[in-house]
Amino acid sequence: MIVNDNRTRSELSKFRNEYRVAVYLRLSKEDESIGQSISIENQRNILIQYILSQGWTCYQVYIDDGYSGLRFDRPGFLRLLGDIESKKINLVITKDLSRLGRDYIVTGYYLERYFPEKNIRYIALSDGIDTSAPGSVSDIGPFKSLLNDMYAKDISMKIRFVFDEKRKRGQFIGAFAPYGYLKDPDNKNKLIVDPYASAIVKRMYNLYINDNSMGAIAKILNEENIPSPIAYKETFCNYKNKRTDRRLWNQGMVKNVFTNPTYLGHMAQKRSEKINYKTKKMKSYKQSEWIIVENTHEPIIEQEQYNLVQKLIDKKTVLYGRKSGAKHLLNGLVYCKECGSKLTYKQVNGKHKMNCMTYLRHGKNYCCSHYIDEETLDSFIVEELRKISLKALPNDFYKQFGSLEKKEKADMYSVELVQLEKRRMEIQTFMKKLYEDKVNKIITNDTFITLINDYIKEKENVNTRYEQMKKLQQVLNSNNQDSDNYEKVLTDIIQFQVPDKTILTQLIERIEIDKERNVFIHYNFKNPLPEE
Template identity: 45%
Template sequence: MLARIDNYKKGEDRAFKVGLYLRLSREDDNYSLSESIVNQKNYLTDYVLEKGWTLVDTYVDDGYTGTNFDRPGFNRLLRDIEDKKINLVITKDLSRLGRDYIKTGYYLEQYFPDRGVRYIAVNDGIDTFADNNSNNDMSPFKSVMNDMYAKDISKKVRTTLDSKRANGKFVGAFAPYGYMKSLQDKNKLVIDPETAPIIRQIFELYVKGYGYTKIANILNDEGILPPGLYKYKNSNYKNPKSKHCLWTPETVSKILLNPTYAGNLAQSKYRKINYKLKKLRTVPRQEWVVVENTHEPIVDIDTFRLVQEMMRKKVAVNSLSSQTEHLLSGFIFCGDCGERMTFTATKKGNVYVICSKYKRLKRCTRHSFLESELEFHILNELRKIVAFSIDCEKLVKAASSKAVKTKKNDILSEIDRNEKRLKEIKRAIKSLYEDKLKGVLTEEDFVELSREYGKEREKLLERLSQLNAKIVSDTETESEKEALIKQVKDFIGFKEPNRAILSKLIEKIEIFENKRVAVYYKFKKPEEMR
């Protein structure tokens, strides 16, 4: 490397071909007007003219973070260095080159010297061709400080965004499919009249018993744009892969799982690995930030909860398989080993349910039961229970008793989560105050973050008041009763017995080797029929 450098003439008498590199990131844009691209360019151009050097080109990266060196302007600068179009790179200061101390050190200590390129950071007094320049010796320390600054900014931005999420404010770059950002408030979601009907269609199809793949095929056959392609065509989202995407089972599944469609904003589903990498990791569902009643729902909460129950039981059958749709799919378990029962067909066309553990591992026993006989047994018993009941109202009351208990448990869980969050906010505000005293936070940052936490605390206290009121009067609304009565009446007639209705009435079914069938209902079976 030294031999190569010796081939170049160092010093002011050399004819330098200059490339100015200008960079401004979003976080820098709010700090000082002097850091603007125009001012950087004017300042450095005057510097070059004063020196009498030849200005070959200007390379600009506006809106790019310094922690990532994969920038279009910087990449063009490197290509021109390789083509020997320039041999002097100038920036206003070292942080404009980059804020990753490892990569910055690589360019200063290896890349530029190896290619005989001089580098100058004007305000920092760094000049790689100036011998005995103490500022050059300080460049590694400046790079570390720039890196720490970037890390600190990232932490502050993340804290602000976390606070907004906890307050039920949408902070994503693009609204989820089915919604769009409000023109009056970019942090609030409003229904997109063009795509919301597609979301409703997906939920309706699933409740009717269609699987993820079958729903995806229906949407593709109807020529409906999938989320990625719709976003590509209707926003500045320009991922080229989106131009060729289709509806997939995974896309359908993600939509069905998303609480946002029930009016409860769900965020923090993905997190960056660290402040230097763009790569994201998936966050477990239990760690999502979900805030209730933040916007208008596309599907009602009862439908959403029913779908979650059906998905938990894996009720829907994958339409890619050769299996037909089975009414009892997802409800049946082996009474002896506890594994799920699976469906298998004979050459004569008869369908049996057998223990999946036996089918896969040849452990346990077959527990074979003819599907048609099992369906008849279950439906016939339900008919008897309904007939025994005096009227539908009693069955509704029995069927909803467990749901009321579950709802109460959900309320208690939410109260517990909110109380824990209030304690976290209290600790966070105390930590912010300590950071302000230490000089880590400015007074302005402290006031802004404290205000965000204060808003979140007020919202949590208001929500706790509502939840406690619900606990006191945990009675069902008339609309909920009427909806359940309608479902039970539909089931009584068995005009369209479907898995959605069964999910309301049956918890699980167990089959034992001796052909005994045990049915666990979501309501209390009449004493006389036990």
Template identity: 35%
Template sequence: MYLEISNPVDYHAGLYIRLSKEDEREGQSESVTNQLSLLTAFAKEHKLCVFDTYIDDGWSGTNFDRPAFQRMIADIEAKKVNMVITKDLSRLGRDYIMTGHYMERYFPENRVRYISLLDGIDTGIESTANDITPFRAIMNDMYAKDISKKIKSVKHDKQRKGLFIGGKPLYGYKMAEEKNKIVIDEEAAPMVRRIFDMALEGLSCRQIAARLNEEKVPTPAIYAGLNQGRTGPYAGMWYSERISDMLQNETYIGNMVQGRSKKINYKSKKCVRQPRENWIVVEGTHEPLIGRDAFDKVQQLLGSRKTTRSRTYDFLLKGLIYCHECGYPLAVINRPNARGEDCLYFVCRTYQRFTKAGVCTCHSIKEQTVTQAVIEKAREVCENYVRTEELLPAAEKAVEEANQASSQEKEAATLKAKIESLTAHLERMYMDRLSGILEERDFERIYQRGKQERSALEQKLSGLEAPTYESEKQKKLARELVNRFVDGAWSNREVLVSLIERVELTEDKQIIIHFRFRQLEAFS
């Protein structure tokens, strides 16, 4: 290390230390104790004032949402720290994009000097080590990617052997004393059996969820003490999708089911659900909680109801209409009106799921009523911005161009036909001259006249210009086009989606329109 700090009194240093489970395999040199000793010795040698030491123990370098790292960033924002020191660049992070962001943008913009001891990186001086920093970051990223592949391979191998590798077992089971094994949780198992019994009695998933909510039965997440990570009407509630998922899970008949979702990549925490054919299912790995016969009967009952939920409806406000009270999208259902005609109605989805829980209200209203009100309000609000006179010039130009193009095409076709006819006529005269039917003197006279006429037609074709049309007729057509556009624009889904961000329906049937342009906010 040849780093020198000429003005140590100007700095308040933050010593940053990170250790992940993968780094522990590298030996004692990567330990927290070793890193702390190295950084402390450097600060003491160069007479630096250390503001604080930040330690993230057990955190991956691909994740920058580490608690100590974020605390250090907060101190930088508060101007308490203007120097960051790490053992090497990989301690800062292994994601080359984010590492580059902090190295090349964040630290310089906040006037923070960054020092990596073993790499010889010091952003406070000009150095060749600084120039190759991006390549070091990429190498650290590749290391993280390689480690991720190895870990994923080990996990998949365990899954294929029927070993449980998840954090929390399925509701009704708990971790066994033997590693990677699960056993029945006698405290939660009766509730699982009761849910299957209710399904066998003919209750729908929605009815089962409503009964559990009415009895205030804790959900699997609450029972397991998990942080639900969200608030709202669904938080802490049973709902039909949760029940349906449980009733179809083969884990309850003794089969280990894993791989139902996976992370997008080693840098992202987001998981995506996998199709059923990609799940890893190993039979007979643990004690079943539900008998096979009962499980199969429940599947038949669930399958018999699928056709009733497969119908969908298209309507103008699809994807735009929400409940004002709970914030969730409104559902649309088909009900006969007083005359027996089928009509679409908006209803609150939260109310549908938790009717007896009193979480929200029905909000029932005809789809046609809401749609017409939104169209009228959009027309009313936007009238100040859509003026017929301002649209006329563009319409007139479009009409003129269309007429011009149509006229030119017709005249060009006529000219080309005449040119082709003249060319064929000249060719016939030439053959007549060769065969002696036409004398030389007559041939020259007729041939020259034909060539001149063809040349004139070709010149006219090349410089073709459209004839002028009656301006009054053209203006009338343009105005008709503008009026037709203004009258029909508000019932055009493409126009509405481009104007409206969302439409909210309140409990007392008030319609609130949130336009994409905030100055157009409207109520109905």
């Protein structure tokens, strides 16, 4: 199409030699489905032919292939703007206005403000838009921009619908598989287990159940140089992240692993989504709004283990470590009876005491002091449970409690022992392979020494953990008791000098402390003892 120009021949001849033309070509992935008519090569041929027919000079061709018209941070477009600022060009031409952009507001800004202020003539060839022709832009430009914007919105809605339909069928549509899984090479919409990362996921669950906080788990993984999900993707996938702080594990990454039903073998998607088609900002959905399809792939975590971790998270039992390495036994279970806030720990005269968070943060106008000695409260709670045990067990009271919701410790120890043994064998294989690579001169001697030392250190850690788990397993086996109900739990409390945090979390719903330091224990079962 030839754009009409009402200027005289002498005026046209004068300007023809002065124009340095920028040809801008764009094609999005959505446009590719429409066909050859707007392909990059087709756009180039049409525009170059038009430029030659006008006797103009093509300064450069700028291309953005595979970029949405809603984005204006496209590489080719940014180079175009840079050359405009450097006054290297004075005419920009596209096949149509939608190639420039599909956002009504931003496209209008370039069309009506930026180009005129920079003395840039703009032509959208097939739309008949030419900023040098009076009325060309004001008559049709805004209308075309609005139509392009509406088109982009329509395409976005259709894409979201297609994605949701795939999600509902249990097809994975993410660019990268969740940590612990890989995309099936034969079916990109299916997940398969990643042997390395899945072992890390299992270990994380075991660490949390065995009284390690999310922060402590992140620290352990970082100290052992285990790549975070971001770093892992950068190593093995075509993925880049500019934020350097994302290279290391943090509490948020750990929690994401603990709250993702995908590890149960259920496809959990649409956990977050872009707010709309014009922005990159994301909004998170509640778990009740996720699209979850059950039994779509091999699970990494068992249901009982997952349920226990969710229960611990719901109680927010963050385990703050002391210098001695001990844990706060009742953290996350103790509340202020007056205002309902949790009690937190504070060191007073060398001892840990608990007090109302509202009082500590806002003062006596909002609540009152509830200082209570941690050791005193711990001892009181454990003694109360021992009294219940003595009362309950002889009378077969445990049957009223029902079965435990958690996988028994002995079973979990066995699972971790199997994993540790498997890792020992893997390390041995890797060390052997490293030696062979060194002999065959595939790797240098320095590389060999560095890698072999890392594996030796990991092997020592695995062996130490293995021996610890064996001892714990022996202690549990020596009890020779039924582990399918609360009788096992209560008996453990009597036998253990240091009660287990996981057991207490399941026995106790909450503990309340009033301003007189009276203690009210709310159990997850019916208390057989008379209330005092």
